[in-house]
Amino acid sequence: MMEALTVRGPEKNMAASEETSAAIPRSGSASRLLATYRSEIALAVAILLIMGVVSFWSPQVFSYGNIANVAQSAAPLVIMALGVLLVIITSGIDLSVGSTFSLSGMVAGLAMSAGAAWPLACVAGLAVGIAVGAINGLLVTLLGLAPFVVTLITYAVGASLAFVITDGHSIALLDPTFYLLNGGQLIPGVTNYVMFCLLGTIAIELGLRKLVMGRWVYAVGSNDKASRLLGIPVNGIRAGVYVIAGLLAAFSSMLSLSYISNSEATSGANMMLQAIAACVIGGASLFGGTGSAVGAALGAIMITVIQNGVNLIGINSFWQGSVTGLVILVAVLIDRLAKVRA
Amino acid sequence: MSRSASTTFVLEATDIEKTFGATNVLQKARLRVARGEIHALLGGNGAGKSTLIRIVSGSLHRDAGAIQVSGQSNYDAGAIAVVFQELALLPDLTVAENICLPHRRDAFGRVDARHMRAQAARALAVIDPALIALLALPASRLDLHQRQLVEIARALSSGAQLILLDEPTANLTFADSERLFTALRRLTQQGISILLVSHRMSEIRTVADVCTILRDGKSVVDRRPLAEISDEEIVRAMMGEGREKATAPAGAAAPATSGGVTLGLAKDRLALTLAPGSVLGLAGAPEGPAGVIAALIGSASHPAWSITVNGEPRRFRSPADAIRSGVGYVSGDRAEKGVLATLPIVDNLAAAGRVARKRWLVSSGEVQDALGALKRLAIKANSLYALPQTLSGGTQQKLLIARWLDLAPKILVLEEPTRGVDIGTKREIYNIIGVVAAAGSIVVWWSTEFSELAQTCDHVIAFDLHGAISGLLKQDEITEVAMTRATGMAA
Numbered sequence: 133m134m135e136a137l138t139v140r141g142p143e144k145n146m147a148a149s150e151e152t153s154a155a156i157p158r159s160g161s162a163s164r165l166l167a168t169y170r171s172e173i174a175l176a177v178a179i180l181l182i183m184g185v186v187s188f189w190s191p192q193v194f195s196y197g198n199i200a201n202v203a204q205s206a207a208p209l210v211i212m213a214l215g216v217l218l219v220i221i222t223s224g225i226d227l228s229v230g231s232t233f234s235l236s237g238m239v240a241g242l243a244m245s246a247g248a249a250w251p252l253a254c255v256a257g258l259a260v261g262i263a264v265g266a267i268n269g270l271l272v273t274l275l276g277l278a279p280f281v282v283t284l285i286t287y288a289v290g291a292s293l294a295f296v297i298t299d300g301h302s303i304a305l306l307d308p309t310f311y312l313l314n315g316g317q318l319i320p321g322v323t324n325y326v327m328f329c330l331l332g333t334i335a336i337e338l339g340l341r342k343l344v345m346g347r348w349v350y351a352v353g354s355n356d357k358a359s360r361l362l363g364i365p366v367n368g369i370r371a372g373v374y375v376i377a378g379l380l381a382a383f384s385s386m387l388s389l390s391y392i393s394n395s396e397a398t399s400g401a402n403m404m405l406q407a408i409a410a411c412v413i414g415g416a417s418l419f420g421g422t423g424s425a426v427g428a429a430l431g432a433i434m435i436t437v438i439q440n441g442v443n444l445i446g447i448n449s450f451w452q453g454s455v456t457g458l459v460i461l462v463a464v465l466i467d468r469l470a471k472v473r474a
Numbered sequence: 475m476s477r478s479a480s481t482t483f484v485l486e487a488t489d490i491e492k493t494f495g496a497t498n499v500l501q502k503a504r505l506r507v508a509r510g511e512i513h514a515l516l517g518g519n520g521a522g523k524s525t526l527i528r529i530v531s532g533s534l535h536r537d538a539g540a541i542q543v544s545g546q547s548n549y550d551a552g553a554i555a556v557v558f559q560e561l562a563l564l565p566d567l568t569v570a571e572n573i574c575l576p577h578r579r580d581a582f583g584r585v586d587a588r589h590m591r592a593q594a595a596r597a598l599a600v601i602d603p604a605l606i607a608l609l610a611l612p613a614s615r616l617d618l619h620q621r622q623l624v625e626i627a628r629a630l631s632s633g634a635q636l637i638l639l640d641e642p643t644a645n646l647t648f649a650d651s652e653r654l655f656t657a658l659r660r661l662t663q664q665g666i667s668i669l670l671v672s673h674r675m676s677e678i679r680t681v682a683d684v685c686t687i688l689r690d691g692k693s694v695v696d697r698r699p700l701a702e703i704s705d706e707e708i709v710r711a712m713m714g715e716g717r718e719k720a721t722a723p724a725g726a727a728a729p730a731t732s733g734g735v736t737l738g739l740a741k742d743r744l745a746l747t748l749a750p751g752s753v754l755g756l757a758g759a760p761e762g763p764a765g766v767i768a769a770l771i772g773s774a775s776h777p778a779w780s781i782t783v784n785g786e787p788r789r790f791r792s793p794a795d796a797i798r799s800g801v802g803y804v805s806g807d808r809a810e811k812g813v814l815a816t817l818p819i820v821d822n823l824a825a826a827g828r829v830a831r832k833r834w835l836v837s838s839g840e841v842q843d844a845l846g847a848l849k850r851l852a853i854k855a856n857s858l859y860a861l862p863q864t865l866s867g868g869t870q871q872k873l874l875i876a877r878w879l880d881l882a883p884k885i886l887v888l889e890e891p892t893r894g895v896d897i898g899t900k901r902e903i904y905n906i907i908g909v910v911a912a913a914g915s916i917v918v919w920w921s922t923e924f925s926e927l928a929q930t931c932d933h934v935i936a937f938d939l940h941g942a943i944s945g946l947l948k949q950d951e952i953t954e955v956a957m958t959r960a961t962g963m964a965a
């Protein structure tokens with residue numbers, strides 16, 4: 133039957149594909165950048181809108197002082213969200229970043245009270261983050277446990293250890309130059325917290341787009357089985373993202389300690405939820421395979437802007453969580469609508 | 475044929491329009507299905523068949539046009555049962571629970587499990603009583619072919635007057651297809667109408683009464699009895715004037731050449747050495763071919779087959795090891811084993827090359843390679859940065875093949891690679907197989923369409939229904955009859 137059919141040659145369709153290939157913008161062209169970052173641009177506009185609304189009650193929202201203040205308190209959240217984002221793209225979740233934040237802070241604080249210079253203390257704090265991330269990664273890949281369960285366990289253990297090592301007391305940080313980590317200027321004219329945010333966001337964004345490993349992060353979250361058959365080191369990628377998430381959570385803690393100069397065992401509890409929320413607002417799907425670093429960073433900034441707005445307007449700060457929840461709902465609904473129409 | 479009174483039509487869709495972005499996917503498409511007939515909806519990849527089915531079943535909005543079901547434009551979507559091209563069982567529910575969706579609950583909100591199992595068992599028995607053994611398994615444990623059968627069983631038992639089946643046989647063995655067709659004929663005697671999409675001409679001839687053919691979203695043939703239309707005419711209608719006469723430029727889809735390679739395969743008492751340029755067919759139920767394929771692509775931790783490459787014993791420890799040693803792999807189970815659904819087309823195309831070439835950076839050359847690959851396989855895509863789900867089913871399949879073209883695989887392993895691709899593209903795939911073999915590489919492929927194997931293979935390993943080796947056929951012994959006998963697949 134097949135033999136009888138004389139179908140040869142893709143001529144006709146080739147012509148068609150030539151037409152369409154002309155319509156494909158060359159990579160890097162401005163129009164494609166615009167198309168790729170459409171939702172991020174919308175997010176940035178939304179942040180400005182929120183600030184605009186707040187300015188009706190409190191015009192100083194646009195003042196230099198307030199913006200610097202918002203940026204400073206957003207910085208640790210941005211850094212943490214970038215790590216959580218990587219995990220979410222692989223269709224995992226990391227709850228443990230909250231207690232890693234606290235635990236690494238306590239360890240660094242203890243090191244400083246024992247007389248260590250702050251850079252050394254920070255290295256100790258970061259090591260805690262890497263260790264927790266490595267444990268998460270191993271349990272998820274080797275034992276095949278669900279990321280939610282694994283990181284719930286490490287969250288609980290980490291949170292309790294943060295109390296154990298200090299007996300529940302908070303630690304005042306003694307090294308007088310520690311503020312430099314956050315407030316210094318490694319690059320003249322740019323305060324460090326801004327630099328870390330920008331650098332972190334750009335590094336993760338470029339890494340996700342331009343490194344083969346970055347593409348693998350998406351591939352793993354998109355289709356685990358197909359990724360394995362394509363020779364992608366699925367377990368390595370999965371383990372790696374937890375280590376990076378742990379490291380960034382610890383660094384986020386160092387940054388925040390550096391300007392609060394007081395380490396408390398409970399400080400990370402709220403951060404983890406906000407970091408996950410930032411990723412979701414920024415367009416990441418908890419099913420994995422999508423999300424961008426720019427989006428997550430903007431999501432973190434939006435959450436901080438909302439908190440700031442609630443404060444400025446003078447609403448009881450207990451409402452902050454509710455407002456943030458509402459914003460996540462709106463963000464997800466808009467995302468859904470955009471997908472239905474596409 | 476009663477073509478007169480429109481009231482005899484169970485489904486009458488007229489002037490259906492649909493655009494996605496800038497592409498006109500359906501343009502005044504027309505589809506009329508009469509009571510009690512089996513109606514074939516034909517067309518090349520991307521013609522708009524699945525889109526039309528999604529619109530008729532109410533899962534997609536149309537831009538314009540009218541649809542009437544049994545003369546009613548306000549029809550209940552429950553009057554139509556559908557099996558979509560991309561399967562959609564709920565992975566964590568059992569087969570029985572999936573078949574009986576939506577679950578009827580009693581006043582206390584309980585589901586009557588016994589009743590549900592009985593109902594599901596009846597549904598499966600309509601196709602094959604052997605399937606009842608699957609009832610309690612979660613859907614995630616089924617293979618593609620079983621998932622397909624379960625979805626069909628669910629549609630057939632739904633009591634709907636109109637059943638839409640989008641390429642139901644693409645994932646079935648010959649014997650299962652035959653059983654399905656018997657069941658379909660029984661249903662038509664009860665006045666139920668069936669709309670069937672298929673790229674297999676022979677089965678369309680055996681089962682369908684009437685056909686409608688879409689090309690580029692237009693109904694170029696509107697309700698013609700199959701008895702009155704020749705194969706030539708059908709192909710011409712599907713592909714358009716001119717295309718069927720054109721000959722492929724020599725090596726249009728030729729991948730880069732690789733050196734010659736000799737492949738040895740051994741298991742139990744069978745030991746086979748394939749000279750460079752051989753095409754080995756695997757015939758039979760999935761278990762058997764799956765063992766060979768897993769050993770070749772490095773996905774088995776304890777491979778059942780031992781392999782030699784150029785005379786040296788070789789064990790592929792991982793898919794990456796296999797890919798870097800020159801093994802390419804295309805599966806017809808594209809949703810599960812091939813497509814990276816949330817990544818743009820360009821990443822899907824570049825994925826294998828990145829592993830094979832041990833690249834660290836996404837190179838700009840990938841875009842050029844991707845454009846070249848799309849062109850060689852005549853893949854219609856709006857943009858390299860679109861998601862694969864914006865491509866038709868058969869086009870996604872082509873994407874998976876395109877992935878390997880630039881890598882010159884020494885051993886090309888194909889697992890039902892022609893699932894869901896149109897006749898023209900099938901030709902193109904046979905062409906690629908020929909070209910790859912001519913370059914000295916070895917092609918190993920499993921197909922449930924024995925006619926394909928008979929056309930292209932010089933060796934065939936046949937497996938019986940339990941996956942045991944039941945025969946080795948060479949050259950002239952490779953016929954459809956011999957393969958059917960050796961695999962025990964006689965319907």
Ligand SMILES: Nc1ncnc2c1ncn2[C@@H]1O[C@H](COP(=O)(O)OP(=O)(O)OP(=O)(O)O)[C@@H](O)[C@H]1O
Pocket residue numbers: 474494495497499517518519520521522523524525526559854863864865866867868869894896
């Ligand atoms: N969501 C979408 N966005 C953009 N284009 C789409 C979308 N869905 C389908 N298309 C396009 O519509 C056209 C028709 O697709 P459709 O799936 O209906 O084809 P088909 O006839 O079923 O093909 P096949 O035989 O390969 O299954 C294709 O060109 C496809 O690229």
Ligand SMILES: [Mg+2]
Pocket residue numbers: 523524525559640866867868
């Ligand atoms: Mg289709």
